[in-house]
Amino acid sequence: MKRRRMIGMAGAGVGLAAAGGAFALSQGSGTVPVASSSGDAIPFYGVRQAGIVTPAQDRLHFVAFDVITKNRAELVTMLENWTAAAARMTAGLDAGTMGAVGGIPESPPDDTGEAIGLPASGLTLTIGFGPSLFTKFGLGKQRPVALEDLPHFPGDAIDATISGGDIGIQACAHDPQVAVHAIRNLARMGMGVVSVRWSQLGFGRTSSTSTSQATPRNLFGFKDGTANLKAEETALLDEHLWVRDGDGPSWMTGGSYLVTRKIRMIVETWDRTSLGEQEAIVGRTKGSGAPLGSSGEFDEPDFSAMSGNIPTIPVDAHVRLAHPTQNQGARLLRRGYNFVDGSDGLGRLNAGLFFIAYQRDPRRGFIPVQTALARRDSMNEYIRHISSGIFACPPGLEAADDFWGRKLFT
Amino acid sequence: MRRITAASAASLLLLAGCGSSGDDSSAAAGSDDKIAVAASDTACEVAKSESGAGTVTFAISNKGDKVTEFYVYAAGDRVMGEVENIAPGLSRDLHVELTAGTYETACKPGMIGKGIRNGFTVTGSAAALTEDAKLAQATTDYQRYVKSQTGALIDKTTEFVAAVKAGDAAKAKALFPVSRTYWERIEPVAEIFGDLDPAIDGREDGLEPGQDFTGYHRLEKDLWQTEDISKSGPIADKLLVDVQKIVDQANSASLSPLQLANGAKELLDEVASGKITGEEDRYSHTDLWDFAANVEGSQAAIAALRPALEEKDPALVKTLDERFAAVEAALETHRSGDGWKLHDQLSQADLKVLSDNINALAEPISTVAGLVAGK
Numbered sequence: 001m002k003r004r005r006m007i008g009m010a011g012a013g014v015g016l017a018a019a020g021g022a023f024a025l026s027q028g029s030g031t032v033p034v035a036s037s038s039g040d041a042i043p044f045y046g047v048r049q050a051g052i053v054t055p056a057q058d059r060l061h062f063v064a065f066d067v068i069t070k071n072r073a074e075l076v077t078m079l080e081n082w083t084a085a086a087a088r089m090t091a092g093l094d095a096g097t098m099g100a101v102g103g104i105p106e107s108p109p110d111d112t113g114e115a116i117g118l119p120a121s122g123l124t125l126t127i128g129f130g131p132s133l134f135t136k137f138g139l140g141k142q143r144p145v146a147l148e149d150l151p152h153f154p155g156d157a158i159d160a161t162i163s164g165g166d167i168g169i170q171a172c173a174h175d176p177q178v179a180v181h182a183i184r185n186l187a188r189m190g191m192g193v194v195s196v197r198w199s200q201l202g203f204g205r206t207s208s209t210s211t212s213q214a215t216p217r218n219l220f221g222f223k224d225g226t227a228n229l230k231a232e233e234t235a236l237l238d239e240h241l242w243v244r245d246g247d248g249p250s251w252m253t254g255g256s257y258l259v260t261r262k263i264r265m266i267v268e269t270w271d272r273t274s275l276g277e278q279e280a281i282v283g284r285t286k287g288s289g290a291p292l293g294s295s296g297e298f299d300e301p302d303f304s305a306m307s308g309n310i311p312t313i314p315v316d317a318h319v320r321l322a323h324p325t326q327n328q329g330a331r332l333l334r335r336g337y338n339f340v341d342g343s344d345g346l347g348r349l350n351a352g353l354f355f356i357a358y359q360r361d362p363r364r365g366f367i368p369v370q371t372a373l374a375r376r377d378s379m380n381e382y383i384r385h386i387s388s389g390i391f392a393c394p395p396g397l398e399a400a401d402d403f404w405g406r407k408l409f410t
Numbered sequence: 411m412r413r414i415t416a417a418s419a420a421s422l423l424l425l426a427g428c429g430s431s432g433d434d435s436s437a438a439a440g441s442d443d444k445i446a447v448a449a450s451d452t453a454c455e456v457a458k459s460e461s462g463a464g465t466v467t468f469a470i471s472n473k474g475d476k477v478t479e480f481y482v483y484a485a486g487d488r489v490m491g492e493v494e495n496i497a498p499g500l501s502r503d504l505h506v507e508l509t510a511g512t513y514e515t516a517c518k519p520g521m522i523g524k525g526i527r528n529g530f531t532v533t534g535s536a537a538a539l540t541e542d543a544k545l546a547q548a549t550t551d552y553q554r555y556v557k558s559q560t561g562a563l564i565d566k567t568t569e570f571v572a573a574v575k576a577g578d579a580a581k582a583k584a585l586f587p588v589s590r591t592y593w594e595r596i597e598p599v600a601e602i603f604g605d606l607d608p609a610i611d612g613r614e615d616g617l618e619p620g621q622d623f624t625g626y627h628r629l630e631k632d633l634w635q636t637e638d639i640s641k642s643g644p645i646a647d648k649l650l651v652d653v654q655k656i657v658d659q660a661n662s663a664s665l666s667p668l669q670l671a672n673g674a675k676e677l678l679d680e681v682a683s684g685k686i687t688g689e690e691d692r693y694s695h696t697d698l699w700d701f702a703a704n705v706e707g708s709q710a711a712i713a714a715l716r717p718a719l720e721e722k723d724p725a726l727v728k729t730l731d732e733r734f735a736a737v738e739a740a741l742e743t744h745r746s747g748d749g750w751k752l753h754d755q756l757s758q759a760d761l762k763v764l765s766d767n768i769n770a771l772a773e774p775i776s777t778v779a780g781l782v783a784g785k
Contacts, residue, residue, distance in 0.1 A: 061435075068766050068770075097528070103780070104780050104783060105505055105783075106502060106668065106671075106780045106782070106783035106784075107776075107777060107780025107783075108506070108776045108777070108780075108781045161758075191766075191769045191770050191772075191773045192733060192766075192770025192771070192773065193770075195762070195766040195769075206622065241731065299603065
């Protein structure tokens with residue numbers, strides 16, 4: 001415990017030192033310091049889990065586990081060990097106390113070693129629990145009503161083998177080696193207790209979670225996440241992102257619900273679509289990202305504007321259908337990533353968007369927005385939703401003797 | 411610690427190659443006791459040609475341009491210890507427990523051939539792991555197990571070979587997985603004897619240019635894929651000769667406790683890498699016979715070490731017991747008659763359950779060697 005506390009303190013120190021050149025998120029309950037360079041550590045302990053409003057790092061390794069033990073104590077022990085390892089790894093240390101090269105020659109090392117010499121790289125590890133976990137270990141009463149497997153949306157082509165899972169862990173970092181190292185070590189520590197159900201690598205964040213970040217582009221070449229919730233918008237985050245007292249079981253108060261969707265993009269047909277049609281589908285210009293009919297990226301889209309007798313922003317444009325004004329004000333915090341899983345054997349890139357969104361309640365967030373998009377979005381011709389996941393992410397760990405899932409299991 | 415300076419990073423990288431931190435937390439001999447080996451593409455300079463008995467540590471530096479390997483052989487090219495895949499510029503340590511006798515060391519630049527050999531003499535009788543009475547008993551007990559398996563291996567292989575030579579394909583097919591069971595239970599022992607393992611159990615895609623495709627898997631291909639065993643007689647004869655050789659050697663070999671511990675893990679690694687995927691018995695799909703035999707062999711090695719492990723880490727023994735039981739239970743669901751379902755009759759979900767159970771067992775088993783070495 002003492003060692004973990006020391007690491008926690010060290011991590012906090014790095015964050016505070018970095019906060020001089022950054023901002024603080026004041027929510028009456030905590031701050032979100034930002035690493036000042038891409039090598040720095042992001043504090044593991046805090047009111048919120050890191051990796052949600054943390055300015056989106058460049059790389060992702062997301063993993064979903066099935067719990068395969070029937071022994072609750074084994075699962076709890078693993079979560080304790082995971083937490084200790086996560087605290088260490090996010091601080092830029094080895095997964096275990098012996099380390100990659102510190103043990104005896106006859107034993108396998110307790111860290112896999114591929115991150116030797118690499119800095120913390122802004123690694124965050126964010127955990128969430130899936131609906132299927134709650135039918136195990138008699139956790140049914142603790143299950144939030146909001147945590148329900150996502151419904152089938154029109155056009156969904158969901159592959160169950162790369163969907164769902166009892167536990168989801170999002171590893172984000174500025175260095176893919178660091179993100180992969182973290183997931184690999186957690187998977188290894190979990191053998192016999194959990195089994196990797198599926199995992200996904202991502203690169204090139206496709207949204208901004210802070211006003212300090214430029215809006216990135218997705219693989220369609222368009223800016224993505226212009227209207228995203230930002231870390232600085234504290235009142236909006238309280239309204240749309242963080243679970244409040246009374247929303248559901250108390251263990252989730254201060255947490256958030258995570259939705260993942262793997263969206264394959266048929267980039268070859270998109271690439272032969274005219275610029276005008278691409279812009280009409282998205283509802284924004286490709287160059288600046290401004291809404292059609294406007295000039296600045298952050299201009300509010302004018303859905304009433306007409307060009308002659310047709311709407312300037314088409315009725316089936318992505319930006320219109322996804323916009324809060326069209327969805328009872330629903331706002332999501334997106335932090336998705338591009339993916340390319342090689343090619344598909346037909347000469348096409350197996351590529352797309354690994355969509356990640358956090359929200360206070362998926363029933364008022366992702367579900368209505370995706371329902372509208374799935375029915376009418378003209379972009380659907382170029383995309384397929386092939387994986388789906390939902391996870392309840394508890395609040396952060398405030399002390400080094402706390403562990404992931406403690407309030408749920410004790 | 412991962413956060414390190416550039417200077418210490420360089421030295422750590424070297425140490426990473428050694429597999430030893432070199433500090434007081436290591437069970438290995440201090441650096442003063444190491445025998446330096448300067449390996450190049452054309453030379454293998456071993457700093458000393460003799461040593462006292464006990465754990466001998468070689469520090470191999472690859473100064474050549476080719477990836478190299480380093481071996482210590484006892485008489486008859488019995489592998490006492492080896493380090494593989496030493497990349498140019500890297501250094502690795504080999505800890506090997508040697509009793510009094512004459513040995514050969516070998517560097518294998520390019521990882522091929524007989525290597526560049528030197529004589530090595532060990533004298534005295536100091537400090538062997540087997541001085542621990544429980545560990546000594548473990549090797550004796552395991553030796554008995556090896557003997558029982560090699561007896562059955564010879565019997566069943568003789569029957570299998572006879573069926574092939576008689577042209578009785580049906581009988582040969584039935585005996586193929588059965589004879590292999592005894593082989594697969596003691597495979598790490600067999601692997602100690604260098605060239606025999608590929609001759610007996612090599613797969614077609616593992617051959618080097620100039621090597622013949624012989625052994626079990628050649629006959630498996632003749633039986634199941636080519637479906638022509640009319641010309642398989644010489645291959646069958648050679649298999650029996652090779653198996654007899656390895657049986658003779660295995661029965662006279664004495665294994666160290668570390669070899670037992672590593673063997674238990676390696677058997678599960680065999681399952682995880684070759685049997686789960688169906689690569690091993692790709693023509694017959696009888697992989698589950700091998701799977702079960704590997705697990706049984708691993709269990710036998712752990713059983714021999716059990717008294718020693720109970721003393722060092724009773725919680726680990728309990729974990730291993732539970733996880734061996736879980737593997738058996740998972741495997742049991744695929745029983746078919748006196749044997750097992752074929753690999754291609756299992757679904758991806760079936761295989762994942764088996765894989766999860768093997769990984770769950772192999773992780774704790776991987777810590778056994780460290781416990782044994784820690785004394």
